[in-house]
Amino acid sequence: MATRTLRIGTRASQLALWQANWVKSELEKRYPDLEVTLTKIKTQGDKILDVPLAMVGGKGLFVKEIQEAMLRNEIDIAVHSMKDVPTFFPEGTALRCITEREDCRDIVILRPGIRSWMELPQGARIGTSALRRKAQLLHLRPDLQMIDIRGNVQTRINKLTEENLDAVILAAAGMKRLGFENMISEYLTTEISLPAIGQGALGLESRIADDETNALIDFFNHPETDWAVRAERAFLKQLEGGCQVPIACYGTVSGDQLTLTGLVADCEGVHCLKKTVTSHVDKCERTGASLADDLLIMGAGPILNEVYGTETFNPGKEEV
DSSP: OOEEEEEEEOOHHHHHHHHHHHHHHHHHHHOOOOOEEEEEEOHHHOOOOOSHHHHOOOOOTTHHHHHHHTTTSSOSSSEGGGOOOOOOOOOEEHHHHEOOOOOOOOEEETTTTOGGGGGGGGTOOEOOOOOOHHHHHHHHHHOEEEEOOSSOHHHHHHHHTTOSEEEEEEEEHHHHHOGGGGGGGEOOTTTSOOOTTTOOOOEEEEEETTTHHHHHHHHGGHHHHHHHHHHHHHHHHHHHHTSSSSEEEEEEEEETEEEEEEEEETSSSSEEEEEEEEEGGGGGGHHHHHHHHHIIIIIIIIHHHHHHHHSSOHHHTOOO
């Protein structure tokens, strides 16, 4: 019998390749006769490195070209960082699996001489590309200077000295996956920095009609992470957000109970709205959407209108 080949599409960054190779390894362990190949694809987000993500605009900056390759039948599955995945998919494809979550927290790498986050001097220079991080940290420390940094994990770490920064903020998951855990100065609690939607989890996208491939990859799905991330993504979808806006949401599952915290802030961290709710896991997506509506009623609409430069969220809509 001919050996089946499964083609994985991935970005070409160091972290993306680690993630795709992990999926490849798990597939090969489970199916010894399966040939698994990687196809590296450059996305728009990979090409534009001299502009802050928030200024690039649009959604799907790190996935669109990979999805297009799938629709052309050049790959069978795509491996994504869930925090980069929009809430919509091209017709014919879908998010099939969400893997067990790695550490969801943000971390700090401090310059030598600074012992902890709490000891950062007045006006400290902090490197990060995420509006979500900037807004939350400025809410706590308005004196901080936020410096945009782009590039892969190693490039951002190097910016600490190259840009004369006092600290850089990165995701714990990427640091751990790449073996950089010993460089972490401090973990930020989710109370200080609520994670991005889906942070720490991987998503496997496939063609809906490809039953054979879908059967091969279904074992990757982790129910607890799936419930939590589906709730987070429903929150994001209700607010029409992308990964370049100051929106955060994080869910945890204990037994059959989901606890979900959502946040909306302005870019300067002056206004920061947050709420936590609990529900049954079966209602995860409904809970995420409902939490978003709660924040709109609390005043998130005008904040988002300012960020988006639109009147999408008007007072009448907030009260629905």
